Amino acid sequence: MIVLQHSWLVILWIFFIGYLVLDGFDLGAGFWHLLTRGEEERRMILNAIGPFWDGNEVWLITGGASLFAAFPPVYATIFSGFYLALIVLLAGFMFRAIAIELRGKEPSPRIRGYWDIAFAVGSIVITLLLGVAWGNILRGLPLDQVGNNTGSFFDLLNPYSLLIGVFGIALLATHGALWIALKTSGDLPAKARRWAGSAWIGTLLLALSAILVTPAAAPHLLTNYMVHPLLWLLPALTALALLLIKVYSAQQRDLAAFLASVCAIGGFIISSVTALYPRMVPADNPQFSLTLSNASSSFLTLKVMLIIVIIGLPFIVGYTVFTHRLFAARVTADQFHY
Amino acid sequence: MDAVMLSRIQFAFTVGFHFLFAPITIGLAWLIVVLMSRYRRSGSALDRAIAHFWVKIFALTFAVGVATGITMEFEFGTNWAAYSRFVGDIFGAPLAAEGITSFFLESSFLAVLLLGWTRLSPRVHYISSWLVALGATLSGLWIIIANSWMQTPAGYTIVGGRAVLTDFLAAAFNPSTLPRYFHTIAAALLMGSMFMLGISAWYLLKKQHEAFARPPFTLSLSLTFVASLLVLFIGHWHAVEVAHFQPTKLAAIEGLFDTQRHAPLLVFGIPDPAQRTVHYAVRIPGGLSWLAHNDADAEVAGLDQTPAADWPPLPLTFFPFHLMVVLGCYFIGFSGLGLLLLRNGVVYRFRPYLWLALLSIPLPAIAIQLGWITAEVGRQPWIVYQLMRTAEAISVSVPAVQILISLLVFISIYSLLFIWWFLAVRREILRGPETDQPLTGPEVAA
Numbered sequence: 114m115i116v117l118q119h120s121w122l123v124i125l126w127i128f129f130i131g132y133l134v135l136d137g138f139d140l141g142a143g144f145w146h147l148l149t150r151g152e153e154e155r156r157m158i159l160n161a162i163g164p165f166w167d168g169n170e171v172w173l174i175t176g177g178a179s180l181f182a183a184f185p186p187v188y189a190t191i192f193s194g195f196y197l198a199l200i201v202l203l204a205g206f207m208f209r210a211i212a213i214e215l216r217g218k219e220p221s222p223r224i225r226g227y228w229d230i231a232f233a234v235g236s237i238v239i240t241l242l243l244g245v246a247w248g249n250i251l252r253g254l255p256l257d258q259v260g261n262n263t264g265s266f267f268d269l270l271n272p273y274s275l276l277i278g279v280f281g282i283a284l285l286a287t288h289g290a291l292w293i294a295l296k297t298s299g300d301l302p303a304k305a306r307r308w309a310g311s312a313w314i315g316t317l318l319l320a321l322s323a324i325l326v327t328p329a330a331a332p333h334l335l336t337n338y339m340v341h342p343l344l345w346l347l348p349a350l351t352a353l354a355l356l357l358i359k360v361y362s363a364q365q366r367d368l369a370a371f372l373a374s375v376c377a378i379g380g381f382i383i384s385s386v387t388a389l390y391p392r393m394v395p396a397d398n399p400q401f402s403l404t405l406s407n408a409s410s411s412f413l414t415l416k417v418m419l420i421i422v423i424i425g426l427p428f429i430v431g432y433t434v435f436t437h438r439l440f441a442a443r444v445t446a447d448q449f450h451y
Numbered sequence: 452m453d454a455v456m457l458s459r460i461q462f463a464f465t466v467g468f469h470f471l472f473a474p475i476t477i478g479l480a481w482l483i484v485v486l487m488s489r490y491r492r493s494g495s496a497l498d499r500a501i502a503h504f505w506v507k508i509f510a511l512t513f514a515v516g517v518a519t520g521i522t523m524e525f526e527f528g529t530n531w532a533a534y535s536r537f538v539g540d541i542f543g544a545p546l547a548a549e550g551i552t553s554f555f556l557e558s559s560f561l562a563v564l565l566l567g568w569t570r571l572s573p574r575v576h577y578i579s580s581w582l583v584a585l586g587a588t589l590s591g592l593w594i595i596i597a598n599s600w601m602q603t604p605a606g607y608t609i610v611g612g613r614a615v616l617t618d619f620l621a622a623a624f625n626p627s628t629l630p631r632y633f634h635t636i637a638a639a640l641l642m643g644s645m646f647m648l649g650i651s652a653w654y655l656l657k658k659q660h661e662a663f664a665r666p667p668f669t670l671s672l673s674l675t676f677v678a679s680l681l682v683l684f685i686g687h688w689h690a691v692e693v694a695h696f697q698p699t700k701l702a703a704i705e706g707l708f709d710t711q712r713h714a715p716l717l718v719f720g721i722p723d724p725a726q727r728t729v730h731y732a733v734r735i736p737g738g739l740s741w742l743a744h745n746d747a748d749a750e751v752a753g754l755d756q757t758p759a760a761d762w763p764p765l766p767l768t769f770f771p772f773h774l775m776v777v778l779g780c781y782f783i784g785f786s787g788l789g790l791l792l793l794r795n796g797v798v799y800r801f802r803p804y805l806w807l808a809l810l811s812i813p814l815p816a817i818a819i820q821l822g823w824i825t826a827e828v829g830r831q832p833w834i835v836y837q838l839m840r841t842a843e844a845i846s847v848s849v850p851a852v853q854i855l856i857s858l859l860v861f862i863s864i865y866s867l868l869f870i871w872w873f874l875a876v877r878r879e880i881l882r883g884p885e886t887d888q889p890l891t892g893p894e895v896a897a
Contacts, residue, residue, distance in 0.1 A: 164566055167517065168558040175550030177524055182547035185539020192528025192535075193846035199529055200857040207518045207864050211871050214514070218878070260536070261848040410540045410616075417619045418544050425551035432559035439563065439570065 117415040118405045121183040122386075124422055128176030130382050134288070134375045135433075136169035138162070141289015143209070143236025144282070145308055146229060152222070154301050155229065159217065160444040161296035164436060166213065170206065182418050186260050186408040187393045194254060194262030195246055198269060202242045209235030237282060244281025248274030251385055252331045256396035260403060273330040280319035284381070286312035287358065288374045295367040298443045306362050309370070313359055320355070320381070324348075333395060334388040347387055351380025455842050457854040458530040461861060463827075465522050468865050470823055471816050472516035472872075477591055477636065478643015478678075479509045480584035485670060487580040491573060500884035501666060503568065505647070506580075510565050511875045515868055517558070522861070530854065534834055534844035541607055541616050542597055545623070549593035557586030591639065592632055599628040601835050602826070603696045614838065626696045630689035631826070637681035638822065641782060642815040644678060647671035649812035650880060652805040663884045665799060672789045672798075679782035686779070687742065694743035697836060698752040699761070700829035703768040705739055706732075707753045714739040714751035719773075724765045727754075763831040771821040771828070778818040785811065 139162040146158050181188040192199060209232055216228035252273050255263045290309035294302045327334055338344050354376035361370035389395065394403040409415065452460075483505050490498035524546060527535050535542075560579040567576045606621030607614045616622055648671040654664035694701045701707075706722035706729045707714060716738025720729040737747035744751070754762055785807065792798035798805075834841040 164562045167514065168555070168562060170517070170521070171550065171554045171558050174521055174524060174554060175547065178543065178546040178550045180543075181524075181527065181535065181539060182543030185543055186536055188528045188539065188543070189532035189535040189846075192525060193530070193532035193848050196529050196846070196849045196853050197856065199525055200860055203522050203525060204860055204864050206521060207868060210514065210518055211867060214875070215871065218875075259847075261532070261846075263848065266853070410543070413619065414540050414544055414616045417616075418547060421548050421551055425555075429551065429555045432555050436559050436562055439567070 114412050114415075115406075117412060117419065118409045120419055121179075121409065121415055122405060124419075124426075125176065125179055125183060126382065126386060127426075128172055128179055130379045132169070132172035132176055133285075133382065134378050135172055136166070137285045137288045137378060138292035138371075139166040139169060139289070140236045140240050141285040141287070142293055143233050143289070144240075144286050145290055145293060145305070146236075147233035148308070149301075149304075152225075153299075154297075154304075157297045157299070157301055157444055158293055159213065161293060163444075164440045167210070168433075168436065179418075179422075183410055183415060184393060184403075184408045185410060187403050190254075190256065190260040190262065190394055190403060191246075191250070194256075194264075195249070195269065197266050198242050198246060202239060205235045205239045205242070209239065240282050240285050241278045244278030245269065245274045247281070247385075248277030250394055251277065251334060251389065253333065253395035253397055253402075256394070256398070256401045256403075258401050260394075260401070273326065276319065276323055276326065280316070280323055283312055283315035283319050284378060287316050288371075288378065291358070291362065291367065291371045291374050294362070295371050296443055298445055302365075302367065306365065306367075309358070309362055313355075313362075317355065334385070337388055337390060344387055347380065347384045351377055351384055354380050452851070452855075454849065454851040454854055455845050457851055457858060458845050459841065461854060461858045462526055462530065464858070465519065465526065465861055465865070467820055467823070468869075469516065469519040469523055470819065472512050472519065473591070474635070474639035474642045474819055475646055476509060476513045476516050476643075477584075477587045477639035478641065479505065479512065479647065480580075480587045480643075481640065482643055482647055482667070482671060482674065483509055484580050484584050486667065487577050489666070491577045494573075497662060498666075499568075501663060504663075504879070504884055505667065506564055507879050508650075508876055510561060511872060511879070513557075513561060515872050518868065519865070528846075529857075530846055530849065531834075531844050532846035532848070534839065536613065537839055537844070538600075538614050538835060541600060541604075541614055541622055544616075544619075545593040545597040545600075549590050553586045553590035553593065557583055557590065560586070588636065591636060595632040595635055596623050596625075596628055598826075599625055599631050602631070602830055603627040603692075604835055604838055609838075614835070627689070627692055630685060630692045634682065634685045634689045634822075637678050637685055638815070638819050640674060641678035641682055642819055644671040644674040645782070645808075645815045646812055648675060649809045652808035653880065654883070655799055656802065656805045656809065660883050661799070668799070669793065672786060672793065675782065676786035676790055679779065679786055683779055683783065691743060691745075694751065697830070699754065699757045700763065700768070701743065702752060702754045702756075703763045703765055703829055704772045704825060706765070706769050707739065707751060709755055710750065710753040712740065712750045713737045713748050714743075714753075716742060717773075722765050722769050724759075724762070761832060763829050768825055768829045771824040775818050775821040775825065778814055778821070782815065782818075 142158050142162050146155060149155050149158065177188070180191075212228045212231035212235060216225050216232065219225040219228060246269075249269050249271070252271070255268075257263055287309050290305045290312055294305035294309060297305065354373050357373040358370050358377060361367075361373055391405045392402045393405060393408055396402045410418075483502065486498070486502040486505055490502045527542070527546075560582040563571065563579040564576065564583055567579065571579075600622055603626045604614070604622075605625035606616060606618035606623075608617050609615070647667050651664040651668035651671065654660050655668065690701070693704075705714075706717055706720055708727040708729075713736065715734035715736050717729065718733040718735060720732035720734075722729050740749040740751055741747040743749070789798055789804060789808070792801055792804060830836055832840050832842070834844045
């Protein structure tokens with residue numbers, strides 16, 4: 114049972130990290146979309162994410178459903194506890210999808226400009242909400258014994274969670290800029306490397322501030338690191354990955370820089386999941402915390418689902434590699450021919 | 452209005468909207484497989500233009516289905532947290548399995564199908580149409596498994612106030628899964644075909660791109676006929692299952708208040724729950740006993756077997772079902788007539804029929820919604836049949852006003868989505884086939 118629960122913790126985060134590094138690049142590209150002036154560059158950015166962004170969201174859907182299957186109480190607590198935030202998140206996803214589709218077909222530059230704003234704002238709102246939600250989970254929620262969040266909507270907008278939200282924006286802005294540098298042509302890659310450079314500094318500063326305020330805002334996150342000092346290797350490796358982004362980007366090794374960013378995002382998540390362990394959602398009253406052992410599904414459900422994942426995951430990785438290889442070339446400003 | 456009612460309205464609205472687009476994509480996906488195999492065999496510019504056009508229409512519809520599908524997956528947690536805690540051990544698994552086995556398959560290969568016209572070998576491109584169709588159809592299976600477990604739960608035990616899985620196959624293939632799955636897939640094929648049929652009829656009415664419109668017209672007309680018969684026969688199988696496993700729902704559907712032998716089949720009537728009778732009833736004696744138990748003298752359980760407090764809302768169960776049956780009969784007659792007119796190609800120029808086909812596009816959508824309403828309202832007051840009541844299932848931490856806000860958000864953004872979809876499909880239809888060669892098929896000479 115313990116093995117199954119841990120397997121599911123790992124699978125869950127494979128899906129969520131997969132989501133963040135994949136949808137992360139098109140969300141991040143969405144922020145920069147607004148900073149470009151010419152139609153040609155905007156077209157190029159959209160072409161760079163065109164074949165992928167819709168499929169990238171599937172990682173979140175599957176991650177959410179896996180959370181429901183493997184840890185139903187966690188799913189119920191988080192989704193009902195963050196009600197309005199999640200509704201805004203859903204609206205953001207749909208609005209952003211409409212904006213991407215419509216701006217490509219819109220002949221009037223003025224109206225196309227509005228859709229561009231909608232695309233960028235949608236991308237920022239989605240990222241901010243995901244970051245704030247994660248900040249709140251890290252910080253802990255006022256849960257009752259059933260697992261209901263007794264706090265209000267405005268309690269979710271606390272400084273610590275907002276800091277994590279803004280950090281998420283900087284992190285994905287770096288990631289998105291690196292993707293643009295990797296996938297586009299002409300003058301845009303050089304410009305995107307500069308964007309990545311400035312967002313990188315923001316990421317670094319915000320990461321440091323988050324770490325500095327954690328002992329005051331969420332001291333429970335440090336317990337595991339104090340008891341097992343070897344765990345500090347995880348944040349150290351994350352810092353190394355962050356550093357490599359800068360090094361590779363300066364050398365114009367765009368693929369290496371992007372992969373370093375993938376590792377950095379994964380590193381941040383793994384480090385914070387390690388800080389929570391074995392809790393999944395800490396409660397203000399520690400008795401009511403949802404943990405790996407008290408919030409999982411039954412042995413049989415976890416076992417059956419593990420079999421399905423073991424069969425399915427290689428296929429999923431295969432499809433992802435296949436589509437990325439198919440559209441591996443750098444894009445130009447030409448309209449994709451559907 | 453209280454939180455329970457608001458959550459129910461929101462769920463019904465979002466699932467109903469989603470259930471317009473998801474079935475069209477399942478039906479269209481298989482029609483596209485046929486169109487792609489025609490293109491693969493002939494390699495002609497005409498067949499390519501036809502397949503290309505329908506893949507684009509499919510992609511637009513698919514995008515709305517995906518966007519609204521995410522909402523469904525979120526809502527079990529956001530609005531029905533108590534339900535999610537109670538059934539999560541069983542209900543979450545098919546949703547996760549759907550993501551793992553279907554969504555990645557569908558979305559990856561839809562991108563390949565859309566963008567692979569020039570950069571892929573024709574064989575890989577053709578296979579991707581199969582993979583999209585398989586993904587869409589498999590996705591429906593997982594969803595029907597999840598929903599059927601709410602109708603006829605099996606393979607579980609209750610431990611500490613939670614349903615816990617004891618037998619995966621028994622839970623997945625519970626008594627109602629297969630009849631409901633095949634009934635739904637047949638309905639999806641019907642819906643996809645009549646969608647293709649109506650749009651093709653529009654071109655024929657306009658006398659535009661006729662060579663381009665005739666092959667999909669003929670193809671979808673044939674599938675409409677086959678699917679409408681399948682819907683009926685599988686629907687009967689489903690009704691027999693309901694008679695055995697959800698007798699209260701059957702009694703509500705048929706307005707049968709008293710348990711009786713030789714139970715009649717109601718052709719028309721207006722049920723009156725207060726007086727426990729059906730006004731203006733037109734009955735076929737013994738018909739219900741015969742249909743439900745294959746024996747005109749068999750006893751059929753009436754609503755009197757269930758306390759009135761546990762009856763589903765009768766009008767919302769009775770009328771949707773009967774309207775659905777009327778529409779089902781119409782589809783058989785309509786497509787049968789079309790097949791008769793197909794001889795010597797009369798139908799391609801028979802304007803009244805082409806108009807009928809165009810105006811009938813919304814009818815399968817209405818029928819499929821009515822069927823869904825019958826299934827879901829007929830299960831009330833239970834969210835999981837005889838295990839958990841709908842009123843006990845909601846998220847207690849969410850205040851009603853927040854649900855009202857979210858309901859308004861969904862109504863506005865879904866309206867936008869619908870307008871976007873409608874205009875985008877309309878633009879593709881007006882643009883017609885995309886090709887640099889003149890499209891003259893062999894049929895033009897006929």
